[in-house]
Amino acid sequence: MKFFIDTANLEEIKEAASYGFLDGVTTNPSLIAKEGLSDQNKRIKAICELTPGPVSAEVLACETEPMIKEARQLAAIASNVVVKIPMTMSGLQACSILSGDGIKVNVTLVFTSIQALLAAKAGASYVSPFVGRLDDIGVDGLNVVEEILGIYDNYEFITEIIVASVRHPQHVARAALIGADICTIPFSVIKRLASHPLTDDGLAKFMADHGKVKFSSH
Ligand code: E4P
Numbered sequence: 572m573k574f575f576i577d578t579a580n581l582e583e584i585k586e587a588a589s590y591g592f593l594d595g596v597t598t599n600p601s602l603i604a605k606e607g608l609s610d611q612n613k614r615i616k617a618i619c620e621l622t623p624g625p626v627s628a629e630v631l632a633c634e635t636e637p638m639i640k641e642a643r644q645l646a647a648i649a650s651n652v653v654v655k656i657p658m659t660m661s662g663l664q665a666c667s668i669l670s671g672d673g674i675k676v677n678v679t680l681v682f683t684s685i686q687a688l689l690a691a692k693a694g695a696s697y698v699s700p701f702v703g704r705l706d707d708i709g710v711d712g713l714n715v716v717e718e719i720l721g722i723y724d725n726y727e728f729i730t731e732i733i734v735a736s737v738r739h740p741q742h743v744a745r746a747a748l749i750g751a752d753i754c755t756i757p758f759s760v761i762k763r764l765a766s767h768p769l770t771d772d773g774l775a776k777f778m779a780d781h782g783k784v785k786f787s788s789h
Pocket of ligand 1: 701735755
């Protein structure tokens with residue numbers, strides 16, 4: 572499973588990349604706003620300079636033609652830009668045209684397997700089911716991902732599934748277990764992935780035991 576980071580913060584991306592397991596980046600308008608940025612394109616360019624992996628950048632327009640225009644501008648920033656298009660009927664039209672022109676599209680705000688099927692049929696390279704937001708309303712988000720995996724497998728779609736809206740390490744573990752292609756993870760969760768209290772206790776004991784040994788000179 573590939574690991575993306577879900578952020579528009581350059582320091583977070585640099586640190587996550589330094590651990591050696593980062594495959595890409597996803598952003599969205601809320602993450603760009605959190606950084607206090609009005610110029611999304613400048614930040615997307617900076618992110619693309621930091622990472623060779625796919626970088627998702629979302630359009631702000633809601634109608635098909637303006638979405639396509641904005642998507643082309645985003646795609647021109649760097650060769651690794653993936654355009655994020657919302658899961659609406661206009662979004663599907665835009666996805667179909669952009670994908671036909673060779674622009675990679677990530678269909679976002681996906682909450683059902685039928686939405687994911689439509690996105691794949693419209694040529695999406697990626698589809699982003701939001702598991703945390705589904706969990707919040709009492710629907711098991713990763714069950715929806717399992718359904719999407721089954722449907723894509725039935726019809727041999729090559730659209731990759733990005734498990735999004737990840738809230739905790741268990742989401743990441745389950746996503747890997749069911750065979751999702753990608754998990755996009757906030758920095759706060761990335762930092763928790765490697766931690767376990769028994770690892771910390773075990774290391775403290777090893778260090779304490781080592782400190783008790785008197786070393787001879789030979
Ligand atoms: C994915 O591409 C989205 O940016 C993101 O995962 C949404 O997560 P949230 O539900 O925590 O806002």
